[in-house]
Amino acid sequence: MTNLLDAAMTALAADAAMQSDFTALCDCCGRRAGTPSEKAGIEFVQSRLAAISPAAALEPVAYAGWRCPPATLRLADGSELACNPLLGSASTPAAGLSAEVIDLGRGSEEDFKQHAADIAGRCVLVRHEYPFSAVHVHRRRKYGWAMDHGAAAFIIANPAPGGGPLSGSSGRGGAAGIPAIATDYESAARLAPVGSKRARVHLKIEGEDYPAQTRVAILNLPGQTRDCIVLSAHIDGHDLAESAMDNATGVAVVLAVARAFAPLIASCRRGLRICFFSAEEWALAGSRQYLDRMSADERSAIALNINLDTVGGDTQLTALTSEFPRLETFVVEAATAAGLPVNTYAPLMGNSDHFNFARHGIPALRLVAGFDRPQCNIRHILTRGDTREKVTEAELAAAARLTATLLARALTDSDDVVMALRKK
Numbered sequence: 001m002t003n004l005l006d007a008a009m010t011a012l013a014a015d016a017a018m019q020s021d022f023t024a025l026c027d028c029c030g031r032r033a034g035t036p037s038e039k040a041g042i043e044f045v046q047s048r049l050a051a052i053s054p055a056a057a058l059e060p061v062a063y064a065g066w067r068c069p070p071a072t073l074r075l076a077d078g079s080e081l082a083c084n085p086l087l088g089s090a091s092t093p094a095a096g097l098s099a100e101v102i103d104l105g106r107g108s109e110e111d112f113k114q115h116a117a118d119i120a121g122r123c124v125l126v127r128h129e130y131p132f133s134a135v136h137v138h139r140r141r142k143y144g145w146a147m148d149h150g151a152a153a154f155i156i157a158n159p160a161p162g163g164g165p166l167s168g169s170s171g172r173g174g175a176a177g178i179p180a181i182a183t184d185y186e187s188a189a190r191l192a193p194v195g196s197k198r199a200r201v202h203l204k205i206e207g208e209d210y211p212a213q214t215r216v217a218i219l220n221l222p223g224q225t226r227d228c229i230v231l232s233a234h235i236d237g238h239d240l241a242e243s244a245m246d247n248a249t250g251v252a253v254v255l256a257v258a259r260a261f262a263p264l265i266a267s268c269r270r271g272l273r274i275c276f277f278s279a280e281e282w283a284l285a286g287s288r289q290y291l292d293r294m295s296a297d298e299r300s301a302i303a304l305n306i307n308l309d310t311v312g313g314d315t316q317l318t319a320l321t322s323e324f325p326r327l328e329t330f331v332v333e334a335a336t337a338a339g340l341p342v343n344t345y346a347p348l349m350g351n352s353d354h355f356n357f358a359r360h361g362i363p364a365l366r367l368v369a370g371f372d373r374p375q376c377n378i379r380h381i382l383t384r385g386d387t388r389e390k391v392t393e394a395e396l397a398a399a400a401r402l403t404a405t406l407l408a409r410a411l412t413d414s415d416d417v418v419m420a421l422r423k424k
């Protein structure tokens with residue numbers, strides 16, 4: 001194992017392409033699924049995998065697609081407010097909808113309970129929260145509560161002044177739902193009630209559902225047994241910026257680690273499979289279909305998923321270990337032996353593609369930067385601030401070293417250790 005890790009670390013230290021891959025992905029812009037920008041991102045990644053091995057392949061996956069011309073949000077006096085429909089938002093009637101706004105502040109479950117009698121027929125206004133923390137309430141839960149209480153529409157505001165509107169998925173996936181948009185801090189301030197009089201808005205969204213298809217870029221590098229480690233990252237993002245932190249960082253690091261290990265895998269106990277997913281921002285649709293359609297036998301050969309999502313933008317890395325207790329120990333022991341810092345967080349989080357592996361009983365972790373550090377650069381993800389200058393070369397290099405350390409162990413440790421990671 002030591003020789004393997006030493007060889008991989010030496011290759012990584014000499015790899016100049018990680019930074020240029022990161023820049024090239026940012027140059028593709030936001031890579032929102034269903035756009036030419038996403039297509040350019042997938043084709044770039046595929047060409048980089050093909051340069052490692054001719055075995056690189058693309059597998060199609062379907063997801064509930066949606067497209068929408070610009071939506072509008074206006075106050076009763078006609079003035080226009082910032083408005084970015086959430087991916088997959090339900091449409092308003094063709095003429096739009098007019099309704100009063102009820103501001104639920106943060107929009108916690110308690111906030112919804114307290115105002116339960118006042119929500120039906122109104123537009124619910126809530127605030128976005130820093131997504132990588134133990135106390136965060138996800139946008140899609142707030143959206144679900146708004147629907148359950150009969151809200152006419154859902155508005156989520158960026159709590160940061162000057163930060164612009166947000167992006168994100170409604171999670172509707174072609175099913176029933178309510179119109180859902182994001183707005184900015186300044187617009188939300190104008191939606192506050194004046195005395196006892198609530199603000200009234202006119203909202204118009206004309207989206208269209210369609211059956212969409214995207215691809216998973218895959219490279220299989222076989223080891224000495226049928227078992228493999230899947231190293232993954234999502235290519236897609238949102239169109240307000242470059243999706244640099246989320247997730248050009250993860251893709252660039254996975255590519256670099258794949259280059260470093262590729263010549264070494266044939267002599268390892270387990271193989272390495274690289275998976276670059278898309279439609280992750282669409283409620284994890286790409287990886288969901290990829291895992292769901294696999295046979296139980298194929299899934300049983302995946303010993304571990306290491307998923308990189310947002311690994312730059314802060315200096316601290318955390319492994320989200322998805323309630324596999326032995327995985328947490330495995331991460332801490334491997335990192336400590338290599339002298340690398342890492343935090344761990346045990347609860348299962350449905351916030352990236354590792355969730356779909358974990359859901360099928362496959363040990364799965366997400367490496368993420370900035371966990372519980374809401375003041376770091378990662379606060380800008382999902383906004384126009386998710387741009388390349390928020391990420392340092394040192395952050396990418398640190399993420400690559402930690403990934404290589406975990407991977408080297410997972411590729412070579414005994415079955416007693418690695419297959420036991422499945423035990424709950």
Ligand SMILES: [Zn+2]
Pocket residue numbers: 234246247280309310352
């Ligand atoms: Zn992400």
